[in-house]
Amino acid sequence: MQHQKFITDKVVIDVGCGTGVLSIFCARAGARRVYAVDASLIANQAKQVVEDNNLSDKVIVLHGRIEVCYSCFLDVEIEETVDVIISEWMGYMLVYESMLESVIFARDKWLKPGGLILPSHASLYMAPVTNSERYHQSIDFWHNVYGIKMSALIPFAKLTAFEEPSVETIKGENVLTWPSLVTEVDCYTVRVQELKTITAKYEFSSMLQAPLHGFAFWFDVEFNGPELPVLNYYYNQLTSGSLSQDQHPHSSGHLRKRPKSEEAVILSTAPEDAPTHWQQTLVYMFDPIQLEEGQIVEGSVTISQREEHSRFLNIRLEFNSGGRSFEKVSVLR
Amino acid sequence: MQHQKFITDKVVIDVGCGTGVLSIFCARAGARRVYAVDASLIANQAKQVVEDNNLSDKVIVLHGRIEVCYSCFLDVEIEETVDVIISEWMGYMLVYESMLESVIFARDKWLKPGGLILPSHASLYMAPVTNSERYHQSIDFWHNVYGIKMSALIPFAKLTAFEEPSVETIKGENVLTWPSLVTEVDCYTVRVQELKTITAKYEFSSMLQAPLHGFAFWFDVEFNGPELPVLNYYYNQLTSGSLSQDQHPHSSGHLRKRPKSEEAVILSTAPEDAPTHWQQTLVYMFDPIQLEEGQIVEGSVTISQREEHSRFLNIRLEFNSGGRSFEKVSVLR
Numbered sequence: 001m002q003h004q005k006f007i008t009d010k011v012v013i014d015v016g017c018g019t020g021v022l023s024i025f026c027a028r029a030g031a032r033r034v035y036a037v038d039a040s041l042i043a044n045q046a047k048q049v050v051e052d053n054n055l056s057d058k059v060i061v062l063h064g065r066i067e068v069c070y071s072c073f074l075d076v077e078i079e080e081t082v083d084v085i086i087s088e089w090m091g092y093m094l095v096y097e098s099m100l101e102s103v104i105f106a107r108d109k110w111l112k113p114g115g116l117i118l119p120s121h122a123s124l125y126m127a128p129v130t131n132s133e134r135y136h137q138s139i140d141f142w143h144n145v146y147g148i149k150m151s152a153l154i155p156f157a158k159l160t161a162f163e164e165p166s167v168e169t170i171k172g173e174n175v176l177t178w179p180s181l182v183t184e185v186d187c188y189t190v191r192v193q194e195l196k197t198i199t200a201k202y203e204f205s206s207m208l209q210a211p212l213h214g215f216a217f218w219f220d221v222e223f224n225g226p227e228l229p230v231l232n233y234y235y236n237q238l239t240s241g242s243l244s245q246d247q248h249p250h251s252s253g254h255l256r257k258r259p260k261s262e263e264a265v266i267l268s269t270a271p272e273d274a275p276t277h278w279q280q281t282l283v284y285m286f287d288p289i290q291l292e293e294g295q296i297v298e299g300s301v302t303i304s305q306r307e308e309h310s311r312f313l314n315i316r317l318e319f320n321s322g323g324r325s326f327e328k329v330s331v332l333r
Numbered sequence: 334m335q336h337q338k339f340i341t342d343k344v345v346i347d348v349g350c351g352t353g354v355l356s357i358f359c360a361r362a363g364a365r366r367v368y369a370v371d372a373s374l375i376a377n378q379a380k381q382v383v384e385d386n387n388l389s390d391k392v393i394v395l396h397g398r399i400e401v402c403y404s405c406f407l408d409v410e411i412e413e414t415v416d417v418i419i420s421e422w423m424g425y426m427l428v429y430e431s432m433l434e435s436v437i438f439a440r441d442k443w444l445k446p447g448g449l450i451l452p453s454h455a456s457l458y459m460a461p462v463t464n465s466e467r468y469h470q471s472i473d474f475w476h477n478v479y480g481i482k483m484s485a486l487i488p489f490a491k492l493t494a495f496e497e498p499s500v501e502t503i504k505g506e507n508v509l510t511w512p513s514l515v516t517e518v519d520c521y522t523v524r525v526q527e528l529k530t531i532t533a534k535y536e537f538s539s540m541l542q543a544p545l546h547g548f549a550f551w552f553d554v555e556f557n558g559p560e561l562p563v564l565n566y567y568y569n570q571l572t573s574g575s576l577s578q579d580q581h582p583h584s585s586g587h588l589r590k591r592p593k594s595e596e597a598v599i600l601s602t603a604p605e606d607a608p609t610h611w612q613q614t615l616v617y618m619f620d621p622i623q624l625e626e627g628q629i630v631e632g633s634v635t636i637s638q639r640e641e642h643s644r645f646l647n648i649r650l651e652f653n654s655g656g657r658s659f660e661k662v663s664v665l666r
Contacts, residue, residue, distance in 0.1 A: 049482070146358075148382065149385045152382045
């Protein structure tokens, strides 16, 4: 609704429309025509919802796939170009089971030059976290169970609790310092291949003396208007991977490089903001590391789709601090 | 510990020992020897726990199956009879993924005549419940979503929320009247075949005027001493199925027929008692039925293991009240 002026009288495509809620918002914002597309059977319900809200003349619900599929032939036919693409494509940790590939496909096939994509940008962040409560509940419990020493179960408890990433809601106070940008997605220019593997270095300086239990990942998305700020040279170099964060002249990794548009609306899933169904994604270490105030924690993270199971995400975390280093590979599934 | 006098100097088998906690309790209660048996790899941890608590001379951890298995030959060898069987065999709704069959096998193979089984008896109950909060959250939400009429999604929301049984914790105030006994298990006499299908009639008189949203199931188990009360004739007839509740001379279905032993210790998972990890199992109806105070709700329930998937439970519920009747089949999986 804040971008109503860019939507009134325009043709819109809603990629993965689900119940049709965003398509109806666009129709209410004055869109001339909205193509609401979903490959799932929810499209039938969306069609009914559109009818029940007397918008069948504006919202065309299509049950089918955005991408061309040469084996199922279920791709939708849209015989015009569109002014606006809207989509709620984000998954856990931004990219888990994300529909961004469909957005890219729709963009390259139907979006007019100069058209609008909402959201327009997405940023994935990470930060070191402390979470003693979680650690005590999962691990320390076993030291004494009704007077029985059960420490033998701790390795097993650690595997159960911390081997794989977990989607949970933490609080702002669990976060030990400012987050680091893992990747930023420009929906106008991103290519499918860039999403297969995301690698970033990180460097944190703990603001507190506290046990480090692991790292949290979260994202925000921006809904910028069509006049995009020119991305600066270093930002482009950084995200294209030709310049490492170490080489970046303003490199701290902690602040976003791209100035925000004044028109931007931001949806944040950060621990300090209101909880969302995306929560945060946590990669815990098997053992906490006591951090001093100001202690540097650095390393890298690589997030990649598993080839044999493209919906699974591999998360490889390299860690160095205070002479300790390790690598942890876990799978969000 | 309350039955310590029956355990001191005795030989015990712990069926499905898990971490070994019950075996260690028995050793501390003075058992001469405890066979702690588990088919899962947790047996390795249990062995270490026993060592760490200096009980290796009393507790013998065996990794293997209680039942004879002619294909895997992983059944355990215990070369003596035992005085006591202990087991934490209960699953959700008592019988879901229960290990009672292993207890029966162990009883018939190793328990001395006059030996003790703990728990000795189990009772499964059901009661009608009202839960408007749950219904509103799952269903009424869709009437108006940010000003959009989304009632078309209600059939889908009902399927998602109420098609299958759910394991959740309700409160005593959700329960509309006294529970009805679905089945009672006497661990000394129960046979495997009796567990395959459990059928019971029920009849409730609502104590409140309230919407009926479904039925809750829960259980308790009793730890009776070895001197069992003689079960009365009608109770035996009732549970063996040769006499329906309608024919029962004192039939209300609401009160247990078997007098409790004075020595009984009871573990209850009822909504009015402290929550446990078993919670309660709820079978919701797709639509609430407004009950008047004193209105009779009657019908029957059949709980059966699915042949193709023996860990799944089929729950068939027949319902009659105020001229309305229906049947609902759902699967706890």
